[in-house]
Amino acid sequence: MTQTPEPARSPADLAGAEHLTPFERSVVAVLLATEPGDVVSYGEVAAEAGYPGAARAVGGVLGRVDGLPWWRVVTATGRLIPHDPDRQAALLRAEGVPVARGRVVLD
DNA sequence: TATCTGACGATAG
DNA sequence: CCTATCGCCAGAT
Numbered sequence: 725m726t727q728t729p730e731p732a733r734s735p736a737d738l739a740g741a742e743h744l745t746p747f748e749r750s751v752v753a754v755l756l757a758t759e760p761g762d763v764v765s766y767g768e769v770a771a772e773a774g775y776p777g778a779a780r781a782v783g784g785v786l787g788r789v790d791g792l793p794w795w796r797v798v799t800a801t802g803r804l805i806p807h808d809p810d811r812q813a814a815l816l817r818a819e820g821v822p823v824a825r826g827r828v829v830l831d
Numbered sequence: 832t833a834t835c836t837g838a839c840g841a842t843a844g
Numbered sequence: 845c846c847t848a849t850c851g852c853c854a855g856a857t
Contacts, residue, residue, distance in 0.1 A: 747854065766839050770853085781854040783838035788855080794838070805838045812838095836856080844848080 744789065750774055751785045755792045760819040763828055765800045802828045 744752065750773035758764060764772075766779035775781070779800075786794040795815035798804055804812045804826050813823040822829040 745855080770839090775853075777840090777851095778853045780837065780839040780852070784836090784853090784855060786838050797838075799838090800840055807838050834857090837854100840850105840852085842848105842850085844846105 747773070747775055747778070747781065748785050748789060751782055752789060752792060755794075755796070758793060758796050761821060763796055763798055763816070763821055765798055765802075767800050769797060798828055802830050804828070 751769055754764075754769050754772045766782045767776075769782045770776060770778040773782070782797070786792060786797065794805075795812045796819075798812075804816075804823070809826050813826065816823050816828065
């Protein structure tokens with residue numbers, strides 16, 4: 725196989741990862757890999773993406789890249805994002821995730 | 832190349 | 845339990 729004319733279409737392409745950095749693409753892949761009802765923290769996404777400790781940088785990706793399930797990302801303590809907690813709570817509940825007083829109910 | 836910003840995380844009070 | 849501060853990382857200017 726001399727060169728692949730059409731590289732495998734990764735889920736990351738759904739967010740237009742054409743002009744994204746490796747870090748952003750990795751984060752996008754992790755988020756798109758999540759499914760409805762699943763909740764992850766910024767630190768978890770960073771670690772899964774291969775950049776442990778870059779939790780803060782993950783937040784930047786959610787703000788720059790659109791088309792991502794940002795509502796499935798919460799803080800390490802289960803706290804909803806300070807940007808749109810009410811919005812996120814509604815989206816999470818729509819997926820079956822119990823939310824109480826601005827925090828996801830961890831089991 | 833240097834500096835500032837920010838959808839964070841952990842710890843101290 | 846909540847607020848304040850420091851530390852860390854990648855992106856933007």
